[in-house]
Amino acid sequence: MIELIDVNKTYRTARGDVAALTGVNLTVEDGEIFGIIGLSGAGKSTLVRCINMLERPTSGKVLIDGEDVTKASPKRLREIRRNAGMIFQGFNLLEQRTVEENVRFPLELAKVKRADAEKRVKELLSLVGLEDKNKAYPSQLSGGQKQRVAIARALATNPKYLLCDEATSALDRATTESILSLIKDVNAKFGVTVIMITHEMKVIERICDKVAVICDGKIAEVGKVADVFSDPKSDTAKELVLPDLVKSMNAGDGYKFRLIFDGKGSAMPIISDLAIKKGVAVNIVFADTKDINGKIFGHLVFTLSGGREEFEKTRDFLVGNNVKFVAEKGEKRL
């Protein structure tokens, strides 16, 4: 388990102090794939680096399995780091070493015997599907292959945790997908707890169990991916989950409804029922639903052309059908 307790990080610059993280509290349970999403400059990279002390928090505690790593001795810290593999957006492979030498690198640092290391390297390369590239140099590999090598290298010392800093941001769609499924496999097979930093919703939605939304160095929202996605509470989360939703919420001054599909309600045809059974004509201004783990999540925003009476009819109908919704009049956000 990784716990961040009231973590603050301030950078001293020539133009004064800049707060990168403010009062961050987070708990990552063992075996989870925990996503941290935010816009660029939100402090995500600093946050993940505070876990393995690549960045030292200005104040606060970082507990890994109960041990405060901010107080660890340099020697102990190196051991802790071996228990938390890390992969990066830029892969960060040693360019002058072959694929197998790269994967062997952390084993050399851990003083693993040469023969055992060779065996482990073989296992890892077959895990990431690059057995035949063992003698290649990074410059001869594609981006996806480089990230596979980086994953193999990060897993070499059998870490309990895997920290991923924008691991798929430099990759195209298909490669992203294959890297994500590899990470998911690693999580499922070896029970490695994964922390994924990203600015892409699709990454979170594809493999994460939980997500924390970070904005201006503060945690805006934490929860199960399904909950945060179906009903984002914070403005940042709304903007990240559904950028167009925010725009649509500000349009028009009539009665507005936002229906929330959180994977629990039935897939009944609400809108047509509303029109047929209640005679209410709706004007759909926004709709976005997605399938997450086989359940429907998303939002549907509509406005009413009628007045108070239609509003009440609609509201009662939605309540009666157990549909989660938010209703508002005018330009207020839903």
Place this chain on the structure above:
Amino acid sequence: MSQMLKTLFEDGTILTGLWETTYMTALSTAIAYAIGLPLGIILCATDKNGLKPVPWLNKTLGFIVNVLRSFPFIILMVAFLPAARVIVGTGLGNKAMIVMLVIAAAPYVARMVESSLKETDRGVIEAARAMGASDFEIIRKVYLPESKPSLITGAVISAVTVLGYSAMAATIGGGGLGAIAVTYGYQRGNRDVIWIAVAIIVIVVQAIQELGMLVSRKTDKRIN
């Protein structure tokens, strides 16, 4: 061809000169690296963005290096004569010249090494740190091997610079091709001796340059 040039070839003076130039250059460059390489590593590591920032040490070393590099070589040779006497027991000849070359080249090499090491991708260093590498391991297993091609290029440039300086050996009674050009060519008015000496130096420089670049390219795994 002047009679002088013919004599110099026949009595082996040219060949001896070539040998003296080569060994002065090779030995001085080697010793300069023995001093400059660790110095360059310290300069890189103690930099404010380095592995272990130590501002006072970095600034002090940087200052000494800059001062030594500011000396015009011809003045350095005179200024450090007493130092040569202490180190090799004489202020004259090839031995003293090697001391001078080392004093001139070591700070130069330190800067070369520093700049090569600083080219290392910061992300790779961060990755090594995340894998639990100590500062020493990062220097030995990341900085040095990753910048090897650049270090070799630097060594070639340093060796060529040292070779150029070594031509001034005549000033303090040393030998080599430079001394031949001055003594038999310039002072006795045999222009062709000067040109032949220069031509041989050009060939030696070319050989070092080409060979060094070939090795640098061969060791660099980023291109192929």
